[in-house]
Amino acid sequence: MTAEATAPVTPEEIKALKTRLKATWEAGDYGYFARHLEPGALEFLERLPIERGTRMLDVACGAGQISIPAARTGAIVTGVDLASNLVDQARSRARSENLDIRFEEGDAESLPYEDETFDLVVSLIGAMFAPRPDRVAAELVRVCRRGGTIVMANWTPESFVGQMFKTVGKHVPPPPGMASPLLWGNxxxxxxxxxxxxxxxxxxxxxxxxxxxxxxxxxxxxxxQYYGPVNRAFASLDEQGQDNLRTDLEALWEHHNESTDGTTSCRPEYIEVHGVR
Incomplete structure (x- = not known):
């Protein structure tokens, strides 16, 4: 049986799972959390085929980490995310820079756009977390014009981040039947x-x-404090469980830390996926 085949199928199961995922990504403060991730986001952005006037869709846009710098270059940007508070943060950031960006709440499995609307459809470590990957793939393609480009960045299962998710999963199992997001990194x-x-x-x-x-x-x-999935994992555990999870995560970060000066640095692997519709 494939990972996709094990996903929830009844409307009630899907609704419950989506409610849980929305609450997860609205927990913490991803807009603040992502500030330390901006250099990598900008590296990713530099490789995208963006020109002035490019119609770009940023799927699972968060607080606008790549939507906003893309708009600065003259792209016509739309950002969509499941978390309403992140959409609000993105809108506020765009207004503060007088950038005309359309940010909307929406689902990567059912994008609220017509067929072939965009020249470039992008997801930076975002769409990989939707529970039904076959629908995500179909939607990314559907809203991209023929000849347009689809680009994803996805953590690999064997990466440090993949190990971190597996460590969290040992303490707080993921929702039953949900395909592992890390399969998008295979x-x-x-x-x-x-x-x-x-x-x-x-x-x-x-x-x-x-x-x-x-x-x-x-x-x-x-x-x-700030990353929704880890925030919710800790919140679901009792005091001893939180101590155990913290101990395991600290050991993992210590093991992979490349710095020796009291700071923390590592370079987890991801795959960058480019396709032309």
Missing amino acids: EDTVKERLGSQVSQLRITRRRYPFNYPFPPAEVVEHFR
Whole structure:
């Protein structure tokens, strides 16, 4: 049985799961959390085929980490995210810079746009977390014009971030029946999901810079406070369970930390997926 086949299928199951996921991503403060991730987001953005007037859709846009700098270059940007508070943050940031960006609440599995609306459809570590990947793949393709480009960045299962999610999952199991988001970081799986719908499919392994001006223990606390999935995981545990999760996460960050000066840095792997509709 494939991972997709195990996903919830009844309307009640889907509704309950989506409610849970929405609450997860609205927890913490992803807009603040993502500030330390901006350098990697800008590296990703620099490789996108953006010109003045490019109609770009940013799927799972968060607080506008790539939508806003893309709009600065003259792209016509739309951002969509499941978390309403992040959409509000993105709108506020765009207004503060007098940028005309359309930010909307929406679902990567059912994008609220007509067929072939965009020249470029992008998701930076976002759409991979939707529970029904076959629908996500179909939607990314559907809203992209023929000849347009689809680009995703997805954590690999074997990356440091993949290990972090697996560590959290040992303490707080993911929702039953939900396909692992990390399968979007497997090259063969991506080819199965997108290969028949796009041409010129190119998958490149890259490294994302994580740099924090504080030690690993404080990084774990930073994730606990501001990153929705980790925030909700801690909140679901009793005091002993939280201590155990914290201990395991601190050990993981210590092991992968490349800094020796009291700060934290590592470069987890992701795959960058390019396809042409």
